[in-house]
Amino acid sequence: MDHLPTDAEPNKPGTGSNASRTPVGASPHEEPYVLPDEPRVSTSVRRRVEGCYNRLARTGLPQPLESLLLAEFDLDVSADYGGLPIRNPWGKASGQLSMTDTQVAEDVAAGLGFIVLKTVIAQDAMGQQTMHEWAPREARMVVEPIVGRSGRRGWTVTWKGRGWWKSFDEYLELIRIARSLASRNSPAEPPTLIVPSCKYHLPASADEPWRHGEYEYTTQRLLEAWQKEGPAQENTPMPLEKDFSPTLAGDERAGQQEQVLRWLRTVPQLIRQAAVGSDGCVKTESQAARAERAVTASCPVHVGLKIFNALFDDAFQIAMLRAIHEPGGDRPDFYIYADRLFDPNREFDGKRGVAYGGPDLSDRNLRVMTQFAALCRTGQITSPLPWSATGNIESGRMALEYALRGATSFQLHTFFQLPASEFDMQSGPRTDKVLHKLYFHPESGFVVWMHHLAEVLSLPRRPLRFRDVVGRLELLPPGAG
Template structure:
């Protein structure tokens, strides 16, 4: 038995080294190598976008410059969601401008598995919509050239309660401009727009009333589609402290509102107390706890709703990617692990780690069968 297992591991190591060698030659089409040499297909999708593999860079500090996009594409990722922008009306008014907050602290902490978690107190993209659009136009040209899918993410006015009127002009103007910027990559296909209900909404005392939150998910997709019929709207679920049932209610509300998919789910916003120093502060928080909860949410949503899911949260290995896909996600968005290790090293580890790399796990299963 041990000799048989040793033969399997030896064969696996030889295959992995061959794949890594070919990949490092500059042949970025890892999927082509796996299909032609081993009959393995790792391609994925994000609604109407075809992805060379299911791992995307999530919106955040690593998706806000042209050089980052080029590095992510060259490293081999399946795509990228650009840093979320605060929307404006045609006169530059932005009711959510409080989310354009520059971080005053940033630090690393670790969960009970030893996984890194990034704490900071910033927000969405700091740029005005005009400056962001200048960046986005360049980004989509790069995406077209590199065959690297890009998705925009944004947020505009949110009513604080069920009686407050929408500032529709912010959603109308921003949607039109984002769709125009993405046309070079999407052509006549629907443009995917994520709605970033970010954890800092709790900091701003907005995600407080349950009925108002459900209203956001139910009404925003319809509101946007009245502006442009050529869009796919994908709201990101908040992770609030109202329990699992309410998390599922948010997904149901998005489906009722004609959303084309959902992202499950954003980080918590909680009071964190350092085990080492006793320091206490409020921050967005993730790690293993987030992954476990998000996987539970995906499983529950899949039981009752037919809606595409992009997964995110607490992903530190190819095994975690595989877990998300197995329970029904189309793709997986990663950020913290890439921030800690760098674009190239993180991708190589997520794919080829000899213990739990995504490709490694697929090859193990293929060899065993």
């Protein structure tokens, strides 16, 4: 019998707490999608995709899967995570499904492009954590259907529990084991990229000092663990996601817009200084421009900010994206957009305030990134940063909606937890089932929609490259969607 992941429980449609929700601060609903409901491809392509889908549902996925995609569909799925090369664009987002070596081993064997480990809570050398409330020693998850404001149906996961609750040393050991597994067992090159995730101290007001000791101790220990294993990636900087989690939206720290923008402008500098052994002092722009450029150039950490959906309107989401793109040496190297919505009024398991996903999440994310893509296209944002998409990515079609707006990779969490009945591949590891449906579903899969885009965008063939689709939203001809 195929069980849901640890402690996850499915609810019947319409019976759960997530049956219908309205995102706080959202604009009146507008459909943000540019792709049509059905792919426009030749009968030959459709038949080949359907045949492959049915065959692999019986036989399982071959490895490396990229070879099959290239041989049967002339499709090159090489991608980038935050500017670092990965074998394919699919990754597992940070959460309950990336906190053990067994979970990592399954994902590496299945050939995921990258894995973001469970978020650890930063601490200083004495073990003190200012964000300790994000490390409760409990975790319970419920998987349930959800209906968006558009009427579209989807899935969401509600859980009790936040960040890593085991010891910091155990997290460091997980990094070492995960790196070793990726180096030894990845089915092809480049090996699965292992990405630590961390929640660092964030001051609640402008008067509260930054806890430099947490940044220094945590960053240096993470880097030591990451560099210890994985010789195949020894020249690669450590990618690190600074997690602004969805539950942060409901915390009093996030109630002031200027304070949130200050976090985004300051955190990358603190992480880099910690990684290169700086004295930890935050310098003014006039003092530090040259020093920041030097730190950025030599930093062994590739800093990514995981942007959250704040309890404000879309204009503030754009303000956050503008803040991380401001010129200077303290910009992040990349970002992740955007974590789950937050409902401060809902309760789960006796706790008020619930993060949730589903169609409302992808609707808002795509709406905001459409606006931001227009700012980049018109030159209002110079040197746009690479970004990884997250948020209700439940099909290849949805992934490509994000890619058209500039996403170079996709990280999923909820989709890995759906009931077995949602997958046509009924045997084999859960990650294989997910990739089978994401790639090969005849109506919603990545392969058929890449061929759709090849036609409407007149993309080069042999091979058809995923990288050629990224950021091509403005080139879609009228009526293509």
